[in-house]
Amino acid sequence: xxxxxxxxxxxxxxxxxxxxxxxxxxxxxxxxxxxxxxxxxxxxxxxxxxxxxxxxxxxxxxxxxxxxxxxxxxxxxxxxxxxxxxxxxxxxxxxxxxxxxxxxxxxxxxxxxxxxxxxxxxxxxxxxxxxxxxxxxxxxxxxxxxxxxxxxxxxxxxxxxxxxxxxxxxxxxxxxxxxxxxxxxxxxxxxxxxxxxxxxxxxxxxxxxxxxxxxxxxxxxxxxxxxxxxxxxxxxxxxxxxxxxxxxxxxxxxxxxxxxxxxxxxxxxxxxxxxxxxxxxxxxxxxxxxxxxxxxxxxxxxxxxxxxxxxxxxxxxxxxxxxxxxxxxxxxxxxxxxxxxxxxxxxxxxxxxxxx
Ligand code: NAD
Numbered sequence: 001x002x003x004x005x006x007x008x009x010x011x012x013x014x015x016x017x018x019x020x021x022x023x024x025x026x027x028x029x030x031x032x033x034x035x036x037x038x039x040x041x042x043x044x045x046x047x048x049x050x051x052x053x054x055x056x057x058x059x060x061x062x063x064x065x066x067x068x069x070x071x072x073x074x075x076x077x078x079x080x081x082x083x084x085x086x087x088x089x090x091x092x093x094x095x096x097x098x099x100x101x102x103x104x105x106x107x108x109x110x111x112x113x114x115x116x117x118x119x120x121x122x123x124x125x126x127x128x129x130x131x132x133x134x135x136x137x138x139x140x141x142x143x144x145x146x147x148x149x150x151x152x153x154x155x156x157x158x159x160x161x162x163x164x165x166x167x168x169x170x171x172x173x174x175x176x177x178x179x180x181x182x183x184x185x186x187x188x189x190x191x192x193x194x195x196x197x198x199x200x201x202x203x204x205x206x207x208x209x210x211x212x213x214x215x216x217x218x219x220x221x222x223x224x225x226x227x228x229x230x231x232x233x234x235x236x237x238x239x240x241x242x243x244x245x246x247x248x249x250x251x252x253x254x255x256x257x258x259x260x261x262x263x264x265x266x267x268x269x270x271x272x273x274x275x276x277x278x279x280x281x282x283x284x285x286x287x288x289x290x291x292x293x294x295x296x297x298x299x300x301x302x303x304x305x306x307x308x309x310x311x312x313x314x315x316x317x318x319x320x321x322x323x324x325x326x327x328x329x330x331x332x333x334x335x336x337x338x339x340x341x342x343x344x345x346x347x348x349x350x351x352x353x354x355x356x
Contacts, residue, residue, distance in 0.1 A: 001034050001035070001036045002033070002034070002035050002036065002066040002067070002309050003038065003064065003065050003066050004036065004065060004068070004304075005038050005062050005068045005069070006037050006040070006069050007040055007041070007042040007058075007068060008039070009043045009071040009072050009073040010043045010044040010045055010072065010075045011074070011075050011281070011282025012282060013043075013071025013073070015287075015292050015294070016292050016296070016297040016345065018346075019297065019348065019349030020294060020349075021037065021069075021301075022349050022350075023298050023318060023352050023353055026356045027305070027317060031311065031314040033314060035309075041055070042058065042091065042094070043072075043073025043074060043078075043087035043282075044073060044075055044078040044087045046058065046087075047078055047087060047090075052085065052090070053085065053086065053088075053090025054090035059093070059094065059097055062094060062097075062098060062275075063097070065273065066273060066308060067273060067275075067304045067308040067309060068276065069277075069297075069301055070275060070277040071278070071282070072278065072280060073087040073088060073281075074086070074284075075087070075284040076284055092141075094275065095135055096136050098273065099136065100267035100269050100274065100275050101134060101137070101167065101269065102132060103132070103135040103246065103267045104131075104174075105130070105132075105246075105250040105253070105264075105279060106128070106129070106131075106264065107127060107130075107131065107253035107257050107263065108127065108128050109258070110257075110323065111125060111126065112326040112327060113257065113262070116257075116258025116259055117255075117257060118255065118258070119230065123232070123233065124233060124256050124257070126234070127234055127256060127257065129234075129236045129238070130238045130239070131250040131253055132171065132238060132241075132246075133240075133241060133249075134171040134240075134242045135246075135267055137162070137167045137242070138162070138163060138197075138243035138244055139159050139160065139161040139242075139244050140243045140244060140247075141243070142159060142160030142162040145159045145160060146158065161195060163198075165200070165204055168200065168201050168205070169204055169208060170270070171240060172204060172208040172209075173208060174240075175238050176209070176211070176215050179237060179238040180215060182238060183238070184215050184216060185216050185218070185238065186205075186209075186215055186218070186240055187238070188220070188239075188241065189219075189220050189221070189225045189239055190219065190242070190245075191221055191222050191245070192221070202219055205219070222245045222249070225239070226249065230256070233256050250265075254279050254280075258335060259334045259335045260280040260296070260334075261278075261280060261292065261293030261296055261335065262293065263280070263299075264296050264297070264299035264300035264302070264303050265277055265278065265279050265300060265303075266303045266304070272307070272308060273308055274304065274307055276300040276301065276303055276304040278296030290344045291332060291333045292334075292345045293332040293345070294345050294349050295322055295348065295352075298318065298349070298352055302314075302315040302318035303315070317356060318352070321355035321356045322352060324355040325351045325352055325355050328351070328355075329341050330343050330348060332348050
């Protein structure tokens with residue numbers, strides 16, 4: 001019986017995760033998935049209960065799980081806490097401790113939502129790109145880091161951008177393998193004209209590429225990639241990049257699709273276990289109002305079925321159900337445009353269940 005640890009987190013997290021579980025239970029009834037759920041706390045909710053954003057007991061459960069389904073963490077209530085104990089640290093620690101080095105962020109524009117994008121429909125219609133972001137290294141984890149006081153009394157903030165060869169090799173392989181199943185193109189994004197860490201990144205990408213002769217490798221500097229993503233995003237198939245550049249570019253890619261509320265993500269480790277979460281944050285501005293879009297979390301649950309639980313038929317069915325609901329004209333507030341039916345978070349979940 002596959003064991004799923006469910007971490008709703010903060011803000012809209014509990015609302016959207018409830019809808020995803022509802023859909024998973026419906027898929028379970030249809031496909032006999034036999035899933036077992038264990039709910040626990042992460043982020044601000046864990047700080048309130050245990051004084052830390054990720055309790056050791058929660059981490060233990062996650063280590064033993066087949067997959068983790070998460071909502072989102074953080075919010076103004078915990079903003080004043082010292083940096084080392086903030087909600088996001090719980091998530092960073094979870095990613096790091098489980099070795100979740102590969103973050104997969106598809107940016108797919110459902111044709112029904114082409115008008116929701118801020119770009120012209122012809123530039124984004126049919127968009128289907130996959131951003132593969134390295135998640136456990138780079139400047140977000142590099143040591144030394146901190147804020148120090150210089151001899152003249154002025155404060156100086158500092159971080160370290162560091163990548164070892166094995167970290168680049170494994171994310172390269174993930175990107176090439178994903179590309180083999182898609183459009184067979186990998187664009188590696190770096191800043192090799194300025195940063196030595198990414199000179200090595202580029203070298204390793206070149207070294208691994210011949211192992212995947214059916215995949216075409218290209219390179220792009222991150223500033224150009226940011227520009228190309230909004231100028232002609234359909235030129236990309238798989239984009240692979242480091243932690244910080246991936247953080248920024250994947251949010252840009254997210255907005256190409258019109259709503260951050262539509263985008264799922266998966267973070268995988270070498271054993272195939274994974275953490276599945278929507279790309280967006282805890283949206284404190286709309287938490288508790290029942291208006292959040294649960295589709296990113298529902299689609300994250302479907303990625304979980306596909307990548308960690310080997311249930312691609314159930315995953316296909318959930319994705320098709322989401323398409324049907326959009327076809328019917330149902331929209332949460334974030335993707336609503338005139339002429340469509342505005343529905344609540346819960347009604348959107350119910351509609352996906354009905355379409356399943
Ligand atoms: P956010 O993604 O939470 O919100 C940005 C905007 O998008 C807001 O207007 C919000 O209402 C809207 N939005 C987000 N998700 C939505 C959904 N499902 N349906 C409808 N609208 C949605 O980003 P933020 O405001 O920068 O951050 C809020 C909090 O979330 C912060 O504490 C931040 O640290 C945290 N955060 C957490 C994660 C995570 O858990 N992985 C990621 C990003 C931000």
